[in-house]
Amino acid sequence: MNKPKLYISGAITxxxxxxxxxxxxxxxxxxxxxxxxxxxxxxxxxxKEDEWNQCMRRCIIALMDCDTVILLDDWQSSTGATVEYQLAFGIGMEVFNIDLFLKCIQP
Structure with missing residues (x-):
């Protein structure tokens, strides 16, 4: 079985x-x-940091090519990560908190 392609989401700005x-x-x-x-x-x-809109557009395109979103512990404080979470969850992608995902994949 192939491993899912992961997208990392969390606070940046x-x-x-x-x-x-x-x-x-x-x-x-x-x-x-x-x-x-x-x-x-x-x-x-x-x-640059003030080019948030352009970065989000790139990130959303890249996110759509992934299988699973991994949420860092600070994601809820981020507008961009919240958008990524809502989009991924809304279209049925797998979404995991990083700690839970690590627990699930470790033997």
Whole structure:
């Protein structure tokens, strides 16, 4: 069985260094486990923080190519992550809190 392609969702705007470390750690964890991971920081690397709309458009397109959304612990404080959650849940994608997903996949 193929592993699902994962999209990482969490707070970025207003966080120190745009929360890059938290996203990078989650991305590394899942890639080390053999997952294909989509990280918003990698999608929007060339955009400035004030180009939120353009980044969200890119992220939504990328999210639609994934199987599962992984929510970081701060996602509820983020407008963008809330949009991603609502969209994913609304179309029937699998959506997991990162800690729960890690528990489910570990033997």
């Amino acid at each position: 207003g966080k120190p260094d745009l929360n890059r470390t938290k996203f990078a750690n989650a991305t590394k964890t899942f890639r080390d486990l053999g997952y294909i991971v989509v990280n918003p920081h990698e999608i929007c690397y060339d955009l």
